[in-house]
Amino acid sequence: MWISGTSQYAIRAVVHVAAHGVDAPVRVGPIAEALDVPRNYLSKTLHALARAGVLHSERGPRGGFQLTVPPSRLTLAQVTAPFEDVKRKHCLLGRPQCGGAHACAAHARWSSVSTALQQYFASTTIADLLDDARAGRTPPTVRARPTGGPRRATSRRP
Amino acid sequence: MWISGTSQYAIRAVVHVAAHGVDAPVRVGPIAEALDVPRNYLSKTLHALARAGVLHSERGPRGGFQLTVPPSRLTLAQVTAPFEDVKRKHCLLGRPQCGGAHACAAHARWSSVSTALQQYFASTTIADLLDDARAGRTPPTVRARPTGGPRRATSRRP
């Protein structure tokens, strides 16, 4: 529901590349393992992102994927564009044209929600998600932790 | 995108029944023609709505479908419930559990949009759609049309 599984893969993969590919490219294998998604399918997805200009891909040893723009300039709309049409304002009831004289029954009330959806994808950046992932994960039970350093497990492989 | 085709059929069909089934039940055939959707598939969809308690179905001559509750008491959430899980707040990135300590990267910013979506389906009623369909369809170019009778082509098939 809401967006396709491929778009979800794309967002998660781009966030991963943004976090781990600052100096060296990130290969498909590690990304697929980290996200637990099928490797070859992710390969196709990343290739689509490369064609869309979101990622830069390099073959051979020392190859992999890197962002072409800083995370703060990369929106969810850009990342999902190859797989999802988030730019258009979709009619809730599926009409190709909806609005004005040809409005469907739900148009008036759906319109504001639809606009909010568009806004979300157009304004949220990968940098936002990186920040939230780091800051927003405070457990409900507040426990003062002296050194706020990186404590995450980053389990390499089993 | 956003909701399934079956859910769109369901909403449109229920609106049609609400508008045309005030005194007598409405049969599948006319509904399918009016909405231009496959007849037998719509039959299954309406049957699911009957099982869900949204519609009352009657077989045989003078049979058809009618609402079980007034349109002002029937929400989009109820109509789409058999086909879509709009009650749950879905994680944008597809996690089964998302929030609190196990929040995904997008959770914080997506949450408010997700809530707005839920609110829309929970608070919008079929009566709202009936009103909007009648009132909201004023064309930009105002042309007084005396008899607003059925003008659709209803082209059978080529």
Add this chain to the structure above:
DNA sequence: GATATTTATCATATCGACATGATAAACACA
């Protein structure tokens, strides 16, 4: 009860999203 009408249901087909496995093409490096 016989018949026509209408929904209910079954068996099957189609189509696109998602996935898999194998092979080709590019690249670094010795």
Add this chain to the structure above:
DNA sequence: TGTGTTTATCATGTCGATATGATAAATATC
């Protein structure tokens, strides 16, 4: 130049949503 590494691509498979056609079950009317 040769070899290993990595992405790119192709051919195919699976699965669920959507759709189709035929048949069964219920109901009103005569």
